Every structure is written in C-alpha cells, then in structure tokens.
Amino acid sequence: MNLGAHPFTLRQLQYAVAVAEWLSFRKAAELCHVSQPSLSAQLAHMEQAFGVRLFERDQRRVLVTAAGRELIKHARLILRETDDLEELAHRSRDPLSGTLRIGVIPTISSYLLPRLTAALRKAYPRLTVLWVEDKTQVLLRSLEAGMLDAALLALEADIGDVERGIVGPDPFVLATPVGHPLGAKTSPAMASELKDVSVLLLDDGHCFREQALAFCSGAKAHELEFRATSLSTLAQMVAGGAGVTLLPELAVAVEAKRAELSIRPFAQPVPKRTITLVWRKRSPLDSALRQLVATIRAAYSRTSNQRGAAARVI
Amino acid sequence: MNLGAHPFTLRQLQYAVAVAEWLSFRKAAELCHVSQPSLSAQLAHMEQAFGVRLFERDQRRVLVTAAGRELIKHARLILRETDDLEELAHRSRDPLSGTLRIGVIPTISSYLLPRLTAALRKAYPRLTVLWVEDKTQVLLRSLEAGMLDAALLALEADIGDVERGIVGPDPFVLATPVGHPLGAKTSPAMASELKDVSVLLLDDGHCFREQALAFCSGAKAHELEFRATSLSTLAQMVAGGAGVTLLPELAVAVEAKRAELSIRPFAQPVPKRTITLVWRKRSPLDSALRQLVATIRAAYSRTSNQRGAAARVI
DNA sequence: CAGGTTCATAGTCACAGCCTATCATCTTCA
DNA sequence: TGAAGATGATAGGCTGTGACTATGAACCTG
Structure with a gap:
C-alpha cells in the first residue's frame, strides 16, 4: 500500500x-x-x-x-x-437503523408490503424503509446510480451482475371468469389446456408480462390486443369475461377478493417467479441486507401459508 | 452525486x-x-x-x-x-494516449481510415481514436459543443473560425464509363471538355458536392437530377453509363477496383480539395493535435504515392 | 525500581484554503 | 452602440486545521 x-x-x-x-x-x-x-x-x-x-x-x-x-x-x-x-x-454503529431506500416492482409491492412493513417494524424498530415502486429496469438503474440501497424483484428478469438474496418462489396460477370451462375442473391446470385460449397480459415493461408470456406462447395460447397496466385491472377484465390470465399466487388473496375469479394451480412444471432482494456488489450494507432478506423471507413464507389456506377455502 | x-x-x-x-x-x-x-x-x-x-x-x-x-x-x-x-x-500527461474523439466526413473516412488507423496504432500505441462519421456541418457543431476533440474534413468547405492543420491536397479526377469518348483521350482533361456533358453529383449536404459543383458549373456542365448519397453509389452509376463524375483521387484506388471506370486527371488549374484536421481554438490538445497532423500527413502522402502508381496502371 | 516501551495531552506555529473585492471579457438586450 | 449582467481569473487578507516539540501517564523488563 x-x-x-x-x-x-x-x-x-x-x-x-x-x-x-x-x-x-x-x-x-x-x-x-x-x-x-x-x-x-x-x-x-x-x-x-x-x-x-x-x-x-x-x-x-x-x-x-x-x-x-x-x-x-x-x-x-x-x-x-x-x-x-x-x-x-x-x-456500523447499528447496521439496521436509519433509512433504507428499497425499490420494489408493482406486481410485488401491492401484495407483499402491507404484511412486510409490519414485520420489519417489529424486527427493526429503528429502521425506516423508503419504498420506491417502479419497473425492474428503472429500479436497477437507480440502484446502480446509488439512489437506491436495494430492490425487491423477480430473479427471472434480466437483473445483471448484482448481489442477491432469495426471498422465495411465487408460483403462477390460472385465473378465469367464474363459470368459464377452464375454471370448472378441479385438477391442476396443464399448459396444453391453454392452446388457442385468449389470454390477457400486462403492458410492456412489466417483467411479469415477459414471464407469463414465455409460458403462454410455449402453450400456444393467443394474446388479446388489450394490455392492462396493473394486476388489479387485469383481474377486473378477466372477471368481466374478457379472457383468462395468469396471476402470481402472491396476488391471489387480494385480487380474488376484489373480483369474482376462479383460481386453479398449475400442474408440474409449475410456472413461477422467484422473489429476490438485490443490491450492488461491494455495497457496505451487504451483511445488513442479508439479515434483512432472512426477515423478509420469514414474513413471506407466513404469507404463503395463509394464502395456501385461503386458496383451499375458495 | x-x-x-x-x-x-x-x-x-x-x-x-x-x-x-x-x-x-x-x-x-x-x-x-x-x-x-x-x-x-x-x-x-x-x-x-x-x-x-x-x-x-x-x-x-x-x-x-x-x-x-x-x-x-x-x-x-x-x-x-x-x-x-x-x-x-x-x-494522461502524455496527450497522445487515452481516447480521442475525431469526426470525419464520409468522402474521406472510407478511403483514408483503413490506412490511417494502422499508422496511428503504430505511432501512438496507447492512443484510441473514436471515429465519428458525419457531414461537415454536423461535425463542426459537435466540435463546438465539445463532443468531438477534432475533425478531419475539407478546407474548402465553410469551416468557420477553428484551428487547423493541413494534411494534404486531394485533386479531383474525371471518372467516365469505360468506352465513353471523354475517357478515351490520354491527355489531361480540360474543364472545357465538360461543356454540356451530363454529370452525376453527391446529394445535398456533402461538401464534396459543393466543391465538384463549383467546378462543373464553371465548366457549364449539366447536372443530372439523380443524386447519390455516397461516392460508391456514384461510381456504380457512372460505370453503368448514367453519366460522368468527378472523384477525389483519394477514392480512385478503391472505387475503380469495384466498378469499371476510366480515370483521367485534370489539366491545370486542377480542381481539388485540401484535407485538413481542425480543432477548437484554445484547445489544450493543440500541440498534441499538431503532432497528430504530422503523422496523418505522412500516412496520407504514402497513400498518395501508391494511388499514383495505381493510376498509372489503369 | 530505573529505563524503555506504549499512546495521549498540551501548547505553539505555519500555511493551506477560505473569504471579499475587483478585473477582464464576452453576451445580451434595449 | 452602449449599459447591464454573465463568466472565470487575480489579489490580498484572515482563520482554522494539521503539523511540530515537549511532556505526561500507564505498562513491561531487567
């Protein structure tokens, strides 16, 4: 030196x-x-x-x-x-205190944050999280520019060379209008059932669109021209009979309550995304963020269980 | 930040x-x-x-x-x-290392750069040149705005108040289809021979168009409506019998190889352009760029000699 | 217990880096 | 064309930071 x-x-x-x-x-x-x-x-x-x-x-x-x-x-x-x-x-005085700026994609934030913020407040009472909602690519740019400390998004998107901590898998389910033939069956849905079915997807730029699209085009489904800008809109349109769609299971509890939907899980191989916290390589917050991931994971799996229970009720 | x-x-x-x-x-x-x-x-x-x-x-x-x-x-x-x-x-105390952004007009770049880049790599192994190809006026604006460090263009164009280092003269030659009466003579071409002859010229905005046009209208030649967007296109059209044209000698070696052309030099006063490197007044690179001009001039005159030899063969 | 370590404290001083005021140019606009 | 308003450079003066020496306090070692 x-x-x-x-x-x-x-x-x-x-x-x-x-x-x-x-x-x-x-x-x-x-x-x-x-x-x-x-x-x-x-x-x-x-x-x-x-x-x-x-x-x-x-x-x-x-x-x-x-x-x-x-x-x-x-x-x-x-x-x-x-x-x-x-x-x-x-x-280093107290790693999980002060304000942390964390980005989160829209298809996660609405469904995970309500429960997560409560858990974080309990686990780290001196930590304030400033949540920033935007699309994956915007978040990654902000992260790189130092305007965010971390971001919560889907591992399946193109996220580049960043440090990551996996929160958990989020399987996709098939959402259909009540009374739709595809929704009537009780067995897990097969990809082949989607052949030539009209599906609705999110607008460009949402990573969930890409992930659902990959699955649907593999299944030879047919995408309708209209594209929604949020999962809520999507659910409303499906409930209105415009077609069927894929939803992340994370969103089911909320959306199936708002709109009348039939929900079916998929058979193996289940399409899914992996919810992940990412941050800059060499970030000094590395160890603190790893600890944070553990807390988020715990809160998420509790949510999963409850979602599982809710799904059984439907 | x-x-x-x-x-x-x-x-x-x-x-x-x-x-x-x-x-x-x-x-x-x-x-x-x-x-x-x-x-x-x-x-x-x-x-x-x-x-x-x-x-x-x-x-x-x-x-x-x-x-x-x-x-x-x-x-x-x-x-x-x-x-x-x-x-x-x-x-970076050695000015001729690192990256230099240099603009160059299309009627020079295609013909001079292949040889030049080799010479520069040899003379300044630690220098990387980022060549930017565009028309004279665009380059001058970029230069003024600080987006370029220098530009390689023809002195005869309207280049404003800039510092300059002359690389060398580039005489124009007469290019005709093989078998065309104007191409048959062995004596240097006179401007008067062009009277009422159909000439093809480059499109608007290329400074070489203005320079060739000045000469042709002085010679009372007649410009065909069609205008090419590159010297290559121009050469192809002349070879196809659409008319005759002027070419900068710099381009002859390449273009006469691609298309069947007869090439005749002009008699005095030879129409020509002057290839020049220009940069901003008071640029701190001034002395480095003057040195660079010397290197470019050397590479260019070597090219000239070889072109002279090639012209004799035709 | 003297002599030799260690890092901390006290007191002094010089100069690096800040300020305000002003200059020399160039652009803008009446 | 000339006044007003930019911009960066220069000049001169003040101050606080970071350096020094000298010394103190605590601890090992022979």
Whole structure:
C-alpha cells in the first residue's frame, strides 16, 4: 500500500466532478458551498498536481478535456466509494437503523408490503424503509446510480451482475371468469389446456408480462390486443369475461377478493417467479441486507401459508 | 452525486490503514512521515466523525475493532482507487494516449481510415481514436459543443473560425464509363471538355458536392437530377453509363477496383480539395493535435504515392 | 525500581484554503 | 452602440486545521 502523501484531496475531486457536471465554475461552487475563487484555486492546484489540463475554459464556457473525462470518471468512482464508507461507518454503529431506500416492482409491492412493513417494524424498530415502486429496469438503474440501497424483484428478469438474496418462489396460477370451462375442473391446470385460449397480459415493461408470456406462447395460447397496466385491472377484465390470465399466487388473496375469479394451480412444471432482494456488489450494507432478506423471507413464507389456506377455502 | 463535505480525508484513511497493518501508532506514524501525536490526533478526529471506535488501544497494544475491520477494508479499496487515479493522471500527461474523439466526413473516412488507423496504432500505441462519421456541418457543431476533440474534413468547405492543420491536397479526377469518348483521350482533361456533358453529383449536404459543383458549373456542365448519397453509389452509376463524375483521387484506388471506370486527371488549374484536421481554438490538445497532423500527413502522402502508381496502371 | 516501551495531552506555529473585492471579457438586450 | 449582467481569473487578507516539540501517564523488563 502506497503511504506517500496524495497530491490531491477528496474536496478537489468533488469540485472537479461538480464542474464536469454543470460545465460552470460558479454553479459548481454554489453547489459545493464555496466561493467561486476558492473552487478555481483548488482546480488550478489539482491541474498543477496532475500536470494535466482538466478543463478547457474561456470567459463564456467550460469544456472537459479528453484527459479530464478519464480522470473525472475515475474521481466519480472514488467519491462513490467514500460515500459508501461514510454509510458503512454510520451503519456500523447499528447496521439496521436509519433509512433504507428499497425499490420494489408493482406486481410485488401491492401484495407483499402491507404484511412486510409490519414485520420489519417489529424486527427493526429503528429502521425506516423508503419504498420506491417502479419497473425492474428503472429500479436497477437507480440502484446502480446509488439512489437506491436495494430492490425487491423477480430473479427471472434480466437483473445483471448484482448481489442477491432469495426471498422465495411465487408460483403462477390460472385465473378465469367464474363459470368459464377452464375454471370448472378441479385438477391442476396443464399448459396444453391453454392452446388457442385468449389470454390477457400486462403492458410492456412489466417483467411479469415477459414471464407469463414465455409460458403462454410455449402453450400456444393467443394474446388479446388489450394490455392492462396493473394486476388489479387485469383481474377486473378477466372477471368481466374478457379472457383468462395468469396471476402470481402472491396476488391471489387480494385480487380474488376484489373480483369474482376462479383460481386453479398449475400442474408440474409449475410456472413461477422467484422473489429476490438485490443490491450492488461491494455495497457496505451487504451483511445488513442479508439479515434483512432472512426477515423478509420469514414474513413471506407466513404469507404463503395463509394464502395456501385461503386458496383451499375458495 | 453527494456534494456535501466529507467528514474525513484521504490522509486519515492512510493513517488508519497503516495502523491496522502494523498494530502500532509509532510505527505507522514513522511510515507515514508524521509525528506520532499528529497521527493520534487525526485518528481521534476520524473516530469522532465516524462515531465508532476503530482501534482498541491501551498502552501496550493495539487491536482493530469489528467495525474497524470493515471500515479499513473499505478504506484500503479507496486508497487503491486513488493510486489508480494518480497513475491515470500520470499517463494522461502524455496527450497522445487515452481516447480521442475525431469526426470525419464520409468522402474521406472510407478511403483514408483503413490506412490511417494502422499508422496511428503504430505511432501512438496507447492512443484510441473514436471515429465519428458525419457531414461537415454536423461535425463542426459537435466540435463546438465539445463532443468531438477534432475533425478531419475539407478546407474548402465553410469551416468557420477553428484551428487547423493541413494534411494534404486531394485533386479531383474525371471518372467516365469505360468506352465513353471523354475517357478515351490520354491527355489531361480540360474543364472545357465538360461543356454540356451530363454529370452525376453527391446529394445535398456533402461538401464534396459543393466543391465538384463549383467546378462543373464553371465548366457549364449539366447536372443530372439523380443524386447519390455516397461516392460508391456514384461510381456504380457512372460505370453503368448514367453519366460522368468527378472523384477525389483519394477514392480512385478503391472505387475503380469495384466498378469499371476510366480515370483521367485534370489539366491545370486542377480542381481539388485540401484535407485538413481542425480543432477548437484554445484547445489544450493543440500541440498534441499538431503532432497528430504530422503523422496523418505522412500516412496520407504514402497513400498518395501508391494511388499514383495505381493510376498509372489503369 | 530505573529505563524503555506504549499512546495521549498540551501548547505553539505555519500555511493551506477560505473569504471579499475587483478585473477582464464576452453576451445580451434595449 | 452602449449599459447591464454573465463568466472565470487575480489579489490580498484572515482563520482554522494539521503539523511540530515537549511532556505526561500507564505498562513491561531487567
């Protein structure tokens, strides 16, 4: 490890990054809460130390040089790491306290959160979770940008290279209007029964759409043109007789109560998704999040059991 | 990006890492070239800022706490990154390394780049050039906006107030279908021969169109309605007997090989364009780019000679 | 118990880094 | 065309951080 004095400071890196972001010394100085001359001076020192011009500036505008681009990219990385370190320090007093920002996809949030928040409040009374609901890809981008600490989504989606902790499997069931021939049978549903049946699916961008679609096209079902933007809408339309659909079992308890639906489980191989908590690799929250996953898993499996019971009643 | 002041410094991280490594304040202070009290004071500040005790110390020994282990692991990572940044700065002191974004017009790129990239790789092995192909006016706007570092184009176009380095002249030649009366003569072509001849030209927006058009209208030639979008298309159409055209000599070697063309040079005054590298005034890359121009010029004149040889064979 | 460790504390000082005020340019708009 | 309003650079002065030396307190070792 190099123990020699570093020729630059974290503060200087922040200044450089701020200027690169706003292409303005004044604006950057304002955001960094220093005067513009101070910022100018620090950047001058930094350029001197590096022996490289980072910014091309005249009296009307600022541009980042080729060298500047490379260096500032790296500076951003370092600053993110320092933020992580701060975060780590803050948490190391008490890992599961403070505020955690967690993303969650819509087809999970409505059904899991009500029960989960209660369990979390009980397990970690000093922890506040800020839930952010959006589609998988948006959440993953926010996660990467450091705007989220973790995200709760389906493992089957394209989630890239992230750390993960599995909460549990969520099998899909067949939902049909009451009185529909497919809903009448008592045996588990076979994929082959879906051949040429009209199914309704979620709109583009919802990962549950992709997962259900994969199964349906394998079964040679026929997708109707209309696409719902939430599972609730989907359930309403099915109840209205527009067609049949797949629902994650997680949603059944709520949706079958709101709308008149017949629910049948599928025979092996059961289509399913795997609910998972994901976070950045090398996140300082790693161990805390693993602990959190255990708590979520416990709450989820309790919910599953109750759902199982509810299903038997129907 | 968090722009708030960081509660710690890189120096403090070094101190902490050194202590963790040697489990001794004195030894660590010595290696960091500071007095032991200075190091003690900084670590005390750091622990205060973090709100966590990093070291368990009494007068006979030093131990790293559980929190300290985590934090110092992360601190090591950050210090490695800062070393990388320093290294990066050191390398970028050599302006002709890293990535340069250079624009180039289509009537140059296809013919010059294959040879040029090889020459550049050889001359500047640590330089990566990202070539961006577009029309002159688009390139100049990108250059002005800082999205490009330089652009390779024809001096004869309207290029505004930019810094420039001339690569070399690119004379135009007369290209006719094989068997065309204008192609039969062995003497250099006169502008007057083009009177009332049907010529094909590039589409609007290509600067080569403007340059060729200036010459042709001076010669009272007659432009056919059809306009090609690339020199290759143009050559194909001429070979097909649709008319005659002007080609930059740079393109002859490639195009005359693909299509059956007769090529004649022009008599004085030879119509031509001047291939030029341009960049922003006051760009910090100025001296590097002048050096680059010299390299490009060398590669271009070698290409010219070979093209001269090829032309004699035809 | 003296001498040699260890890290912590006290007191002093220099300079890095901040501030305000001002300059030199360039753009904008009346 | 000229005044007002940007922007970044420069000048000069102040202050607080982080360095130093000297010393203190606790602990081992011969």
